[in-house]
Amino acid sequence: MTFFLPRPDRRWLSWWESRPGYLAVDVAVTAVCVLPALSTEGISWRLLAFLVALPTLLVRRRFPWLPLVATPLFCWGWGVLPVMVICYTVARQWGLRRRTLLAFLLAAGLTVVSSWDPGPNDGVLYQLLVPPAWLAVPVLAGLWMRQRHTLVDALRERARQAERERDLLAERAVAAERRRIAREMHDVVAHRVSTIALQAGALSVTAPDERTIETAEIIRSVSARALTELREILDVLRHDQQEPADGVHGVPSDGSVRADVAELVRDCVAAGGNIHLHAPAELPVVAGAVRRAVYRVAQEALTNAAKHAPHARVDIRLADEQGELQLTVSNRRGGRRPSGHAVPGSGYGLLGMRERVTLVQGTLVTGPTLEGGYRVHAAFPLVPAVSKEPA
Template identity: 40%
Template structure:
């Protein structure tokens, strides 16, 4: 089948599916009109003009009511009862008794309609036929209870299918929401790791290039170092824009091995090689800490060293990891900056925000502010060593 033919078939199927009830009801109204007119003509008898004058409006009204039977089932039942009483059109009443429970959940109204149809059937049977009680019961079952039970079954099945469809759609929406939350969490994790790792490394590279530019033995080396420093600064600026796009207000689980407190010494040594005067001290007896605490402590030192290099170039920096009973305090303090030989490095402003979120999630606290007297800056994190299982990032 060609693409155009397939498209036409799909359009036709969609058109039919959206209008199937209207088409079916219109077909019922048109097909039922001739036999209903035949029953009316037979019932009224008499002259043809008078018979048609009585039959055509009644039958036409019955067909119109049948077309609107889903939206106005009570009206359809009333017109069908009138046709049954005047023209013995019992099938119309049976169809009306089927329609109401198939499309309406109101069981009280259904009971009233069933009772009215039953009383009418009993009255007509007693007046015209005078059948035995057994025959009367059979007629009630066939012409009243059977269409009602069929309508109840169809209506219950339709409600069940609708409920299942609604539940499936709700589950699908929930799956989409969970997938979106997972994407946001992963983007946030990537943004934080990029800030913690890539931005820190690029900052050190820029510092190395700045130092080489100042102490270069020849002009070509200085020019190359300046180019590296400028390129690194541009990369940091672009990285800040990327982090602004990726960052969200949620946190996701890390998907790769993360550094710990044991890696702080290596971090300090890398800063020393970049020309930063860093003193590192460990106080107290190191104790076993939760993975989340290890990672957060490392990130605090990393952020503190990066901020010192950015905002206080040439300042002496002190890194202290102090173990106490059930807790560890991580402090990064720097003195006043020295003379600035290069423009300040770009900053995204999310580092401390992310660290506060990390510390709060594991039950710790983060403080940052100037040293007493304003001579320098101090970043301190107070973190518990042991965490409840549900609070751990690992």
């Protein structure tokens, strides 16, 4: 059993900017300020006034005016060090403002009055200048800390703004590149496929024999389906959409991996392929990403087999083994395609399959067989599909 410790509630530290270190510093400063008063003997009115004013130093960050109001009590007692702390706090919290100057003049005047003791060794000028000079040091330190924190905050905000602008520019660049790719696909690929579909349709009307008509109709049907899938892909590229949660582009299915692959095999067989599907009647229901990966891997493997081993027997096996969905596509040695009829390839088929499988945490093994054929084996994790029905 795992126990989780609750996070400490630091709302009570809001007066110290939710930092325990600041509270510890204020307690230490208060303790240091009280040491001269504790060294005196007996209890006097000056000592009582000093002790009454002392707690205001603990809340000086939240209420800097409160210890400032208590400055007369500090000056009446042993208040040189507390008044220096008050001057630093006021300058640190308020910055270079008129009220900071008024607070400094008030503290300096009270300090001069409370420490006035004209003796034979100290002149009047010394009595008037030395206490304000001592108080000017913490004021300058407070102003410097105020300016430093302001500069740090400005630099942090500038860094955040630069990061936001960088992300925005990256998103714009990605969107522009997606639109450019969509335009190229529409202008080049869609045009070529549309031409194939139109030519196949014309051939099916004017063909002299039934076999030619059937072949032309298959080409037209495949071209029309390719245009449908291409249109969906263009919508994804142009409108920055995500792939559907379930199903595969252009493949009507009842929601099972077996139905997707069976539909693919039927199309290839209709086009003249020698393909055999071996799969149990029931396979586990998996997530949409796994279904798409299985379909695309099988599709690419069949395409490669048709290009490199035409008319060879191709076996597709689907199985639920070792807690994984296993897909194996193997073909035998095929005959050579006549010169001039070779189908050009992009060279990225295996790379695309590996990326698809890796995205769903699967594994892919490809390579030639001992009989001279080729084998593609992919293993996919059985990630269940998310049910859309309420529990």
